[in-house]
Amino acid sequence: MELVSILLMLLVLFTLARIGNRVFEHFGIPGLIGEIIVGIIIANLTLTGDGSTLLDLLGVQLPGPGEDSTSTNYSILYAAAELGVIFLLFSVGLETRVSELLSVGKSALLVAVLGVILPFVCGWAYIELTQSNFHHAMFLAAAMVATSVGITARVIKDMHLMETHEAKIIIGAAVIDDVLGMVVLAIVKGTAGSASVTIGSIVEVIVMAVAFVLAMIAAAMWLVPRIYTKWEAHEKKVEAKTGKPTQGFNILVVALVACLFFAWLAETIGLAAIIGAFLAGMLFADHAWETKLNEKVETLTTAFISFFFLNVGMQVDVALISSWNVIIMAVIVIIIAVITKFVGCGLGAWLADRKIPKDSIKIIGVGMIPRGEVGIIVASIGLNLIVDGSSALSSELYAVIVLMAVATTIIAPPLLARAFRKKYPEQFTITAQDKI
Amino acid sequence: MELVSILLMLLVLFTLARIGNRVFEHFGIPGLIGEIIVGIIIANLTLTGDGSTLLDLLGVQLPGPGEDSTSTNYSILYAAAELGVIFLLFSVGLETRVSELLSVGKSALLVAVLGVILPFVCGWAYIELTQSNFHHAMFLAAAMVATSVGITARVIKDMHLMETHEAKIIIGAAVIDDVLGMVVLAIVKGTAGSASVTIGSIVEVIVMAVAFVLAMIAAAMWLVPRIYTKWEAHEKKVEAKTGKPTQGFNILVVALVACLFFAWLAETIGLAAIIGAFLAGMLFADHAWETKLNEKVETLTTAFISFFFLNVGMQVDVALISSWNVIIMAVIVIIIAVITKFVGCGLGAWLADRKIPKDSIKIIGVGMIPRGEVGIIVASIGLNLIVDGSSALSSELYAVIVLMAVATTIIAPPLLARAFRKKYPEQFTITAQDKI
Numbered sequence: 097m098e099l100v101s102i103l104l105m106l107l108v109l110f111t112l113a114r115i116g117n118r119v120f121e122h123f124g125i126p127g128l129i130g131e132i133i134v135g136i137i138i139a140n141l142t143l144t145g146d147g148s149t150l151l152d153l154l155g156v157q158l159p160g161p162g163e164d165s166t167s168t169n170y171s172i173l174y175a176a177a178e179l180g181v182i183f184l185l186f187s188v189g190l191e192t193r194v195s196e197l198l199s200v201g202k203s204a205l206l207v208a209v210l211g212v213i214l215p216f217v218c219g220w221a222y223i224e225l226t227q228s229n230f231h232h233a234m235f236l237a238a239a240m241v242a243t244s245v246g247i248t249a250r251v252i253k254d255m256h257l258m259e260t261h262e263a264k265i266i267i268g269a270a271v272i273d274d275v276l277g278m279v280v281l282a283i284v285k286g287t288a289g290s291a292s293v294t295i296g297s298i299v300e301v302i303v304m305a306v307a308f309v310l311a312m313i314a315a316a317m318w319l320v321p322r323i324y325t326k327w328e329a330h331e332k333k334v335e336a337k338t339g340k341p342t343q344g345f346n347i348l349v350v351a352l353v354a355c356l357f358f359a360w361l362a363e364t365i366g367l368a369a370i371i372g373a374f375l376a377g378m379l380f381a382d383h384a385w386e387t388k389l390n391e392k393v394e395t396l397t398t399a400f401i402s403f404f405f406l407n408v409g410m411q412v413d414v415a416l417i418s419s420w421n422v423i424i425m426a427v428i429v430i431i432i433a434v435i436t437k438f439v440g441c442g443l444g445a446w447l448a449d450r451k452i453p454k455d456s457i458k459i460i461g462v463g464m465i466p467r468g469e470v471g472i473i474v475a476s477i478g479l480n481l482i483v484d485g486s487s488a489l490s491s492e493l494y495a496v497i498v499l500m501a502v503a504t505t506i507i508a509p510p511l512l513a514r515a516f517r518k519k520y521p522e523q524f525t526i527t528a529q530d531k532i
Numbered sequence: 533m534e535l536v537s538i539l540l541m542l543l544v545l546f547t548l549a550r551i552g553n554r555v556f557e558h559f560g561i562p563g564l565i566g567e568i569i570v571g572i573i574i575a576n577l578t579l580t581g582d583g584s585t586l587l588d589l590l591g592v593q594l595p596g597p598g599e600d601s602t603s604t605n606y607s608i609l610y611a612a613a614e615l616g617v618i619f620l621l622f623s624v625g626l627e628t629r630v631s632e633l634l635s636v637g638k639s640a641l642l643v644a645v646l647g648v649i650l651p652f653v654c655g656w657a658y659i660e661l662t663q664s665n666f667h668h669a670m671f672l673a674a675a676m677v678a679t680s681v682g683i684t685a686r687v688i689k690d691m692h693l694m695e696t697h698e699a700k701i702i703i704g705a706a707v708i709d710d711v712l713g714m715v716v717l718a719i720v721k722g723t724a725g726s727a728s729v730t731i732g733s734i735v736e737v738i739v740m741a742v743a744f745v746l747a748m749i750a751a752a753m754w755l756v757p758r759i760y761t762k763w764e765a766h767e768k769k770v771e772a773k774t775g776k777p778t779q780g781f782n783i784l785v786v787a788l789v790a791c792l793f794f795a796w797l798a799e800t801i802g803l804a805a806i807i808g809a810f811l812a813g814m815l816f817a818d819h820a821w822e823t824k825l826n827e828k829v830e831t832l833t834t835a836f837i838s839f840f841f842l843n844v845g846m847q848v849d850v851a852l853i854s855s856w857n858v859i860i861m862a863v864i865v866i867i868i869a870v871i872t873k874f875v876g877c878g879l880g881a882w883l884a885d886r887k888i889p890k891d892s893i894k895i896i897g898v899g900m901i902p903r904g905e906v907g908i909i910v911a912s913i914g915l916n917l918i919v920d921g922s923s924a925l926s927s928e929l930y931a932v933i934v935l936m937a938v939a940t941t942i943i944a945p946p947l948l949a950r951a952f953r954k955k956y957p958e959q960f961t962i963t964a965q966d967k968i
Contacts, residue, residue, distance in 0.1 A: 099614055099799055106792055107796050111789050171607050175538055178535055352835060353550070398785065
């Protein structure tokens with residue numbers, strides 16, 4: 097374990113990512129796209145005669161699909177990437193009051209449900225009709241379901257628009273979407289005959305996921321305010337008695353423990369870690385400003401989040417795009433993924449509130465498009481699941497799904513930024529400190 | 533690579549470390565001792581019938597001395613630990629103006645030089661006289677030289693005493709001490725006949741290390757103020773022209789790049805990464821407050837530093853303390869290490885300034901005692917270096933050095949806190965936010 101090598105990797109990757117971010121922002125394109133593209137370049141561009149990429153030179157070996165062992169430097173990069181997106185969603189939670197979330201509940205639910213059904217049905221139909229392979233169709237469809245809210249969240253946060261109605265609907269829908277995605281995955285695994293999946297176990301995961309989300313909402317509404325009031329009363333009493341302020345708590349430490357705990361818990365019961373982090377952030381939303389907790393979490397996010405977007409880009413193996421077959425399939429799947437999510441979510445928003453402006457429908461539809469890493473995770477489960485002696489997903493479809501995940505991630509942010517800018521033009525005076 | 537397992541490890545270790553910190557602070561003992569002791573316990577206490585410790589259950593496998601391969605979770609823990617101490621020293625640098633550092637230059641130099649010579653000579657003499665093994669004596673002596681400033685820095689920062697005269701001398705001396713320690717190590721490796729070490733190469737490392745430190749000091753004094761003035765003038769010009777503020781830079785990103793770069797550079801030329809981080813912090817010292825950079829780096833430090841002290845504790849293999857021979861040797865070496873550093877540094881401070889109060893001499897002497905991880909690194913180099921068919925350091929002496937490093941780390945903070953409290957009693961009104 098070489099500290100020199102770890103530091104060099106972090107230094108080079110962080111610097112390149114921030115340069116990519118800055119260059120793209122300069123041209124009015126969301127900076128995270130620059131970071132993803134830097135990720136694609138450093139993982140694919142060979143620099144030496146023997147075919148080494150910059151990542152190879154930095155000692156970062158990406159694990160192949162289904163591979164478990166990996167290089168020290170990649171584990172560190174991966175942990176930084178995941179912590180980055182966990183902190184990002186935690187800070188989104190800090191800006192989300194549970195009452196606001198519940199006020200958009202109906203819209204969020206319909207956006208999520210239709211935004212899951214449409215991509216699933218169309219994705220399944222496309223593969224079933226062209227390849228007539230039931231399992232392939234089921235896994236591709238499942239991979240098209242789950243919105244990756246990290247990308248949208250960063251765009252909204254960078255634009256300081258977390259307080260808007262549309263942002264609340266998107267965030268709420270993303271939480272529900274993740275629960276639905278998990279249910280879909282459980283069902284798909286079940287139909288592929290995975291021994292560990294039964295109807296009982298599917299019901300179990302559904303109950304657990306819903307119970308988790310509802311428990312967190314209840315905690316944010318009832319438990320936390322009560323604890324806070326009691327604690328304040330206790331502190332005043334001690335102060336009156338001893339004449340000195342109590343030791344108090346370092347709010348950052350308490351917040352980090354809660355963030356890690358609920359991220360871990362969510363991941364353990366099958367939800368995404370970022371959903372747990374978001375719900376944990378919500379617990380602190382009422383007092384985040386007075387304790388400057390939001391600034392602190394923002395600092396952690398700035399230090400880490402670039403590694404997440406780099407890592408998204410690094411998953412793209414340009415060599416996979418060598419066959420026309422794959423390219424054509426990928427283009428069709430990307431088009432289906434974009435249109436079905438946009439139409440499904442837009443329709444959901446409209447059904448929940450017929451008077452919603454067209455601008456808002458557009459923002460919500462676009463904001464739900466990115467699939468990011470969730471789709472890739474579903475795909476690798478399919479690739480590693482053996483049904484009747486062969487993979488439940490072909491390696492061509494795996495490549496297609498990776499391309500779909502990255503493409504939706506790259507397409508959505510500029511569209512989203514434009515849609516927001518059109519609706520909220522007064523917001524866009526850029527302040528120093530926001531940049532690089 | 534399991535996200536669940538990474539999150540669980542970070543959650544459990546961070547929570548336990550902060551509980552240890554809190555409990556010790558409650559009894560008036562510096563919290564980092566609590567974190568080190570938690571580290572010792574989780575690495576040594578077996579919890580299950582087959583002898584697994586909590587670390588084993590969390591998937592953290594410590595590499596043995598000289599072993600290179602390691603578990604994913606340990607690499608992540610190790611990176612977090614090192615980043616923690618790098619951020620800590622960076623934030624110490626942010627509070628150190630180069631002019632103040634130079635004003636204590638003479639004291640710092642004498643403290644460092646005598647604080648290196650005395651432990652080296654006495655350590656060498658003890659082993660040479662009892663074991664008459666030249667190489668063993670040389671490596672033990674070299675491991676007794678280098679002060680690990682991270683421990684002292686955290687005590688001083690936690691007590692908000694970085695502005696004191698004594699703190700400046702300790703920090704200055706620690707920088708020089710690190711350069712000297714490197715020179716000693718190069719010479720010791722040379723006498724052990726390491727093929728890669730010649731007189732020429734020793735001179736080279738000395739020149740490089742001194743040049744690095746001087747270049748950083750010069751940059752802080754001349755270059756950075758000029759760049760800053762020019763940048764401000766440029767910003768004003770652009771603003772006057774366009775009527776809008778410029779995009780500006782995110783100071784945290786610039787600071788992180790500088791911190792990683794100089795930490796890496798220092799480590800590459802053979803100095804400790806923390807010395808590079810400290811000098812990098814100094815570059816930003818003049819403008820750290822107005823940009824709130826110190827608060828931001830403090831946030832990063834809070835999130836990471838506990839892993840560093842946990843990791844220090846985890847290095848202690850209680851099984852090594854089984855033989856009386858090792859225990860007696862360790863006790864003698866610890867006594868030599870404490871006394872020689874205290875006397876050497878105190879003498880240096882007195883020689884530089886005959887009118888220095890006794891209280892201050894005590895603070896400086898105690899502040900330089902911790903050896904921490906630097907001694908352990910020197911010891912593992914000795915263990916892996918083969919001279920005439922056997923190791924340049926015996927495994928018993930390796931265990932002794934590890935015990936010495938941990939013991940000096942544990943002994944110094946309470947003594948230092950007491951000495952500071954005696955000299956600056958008015959400082960100690962505890963504010964909330966400092967705690968946990």
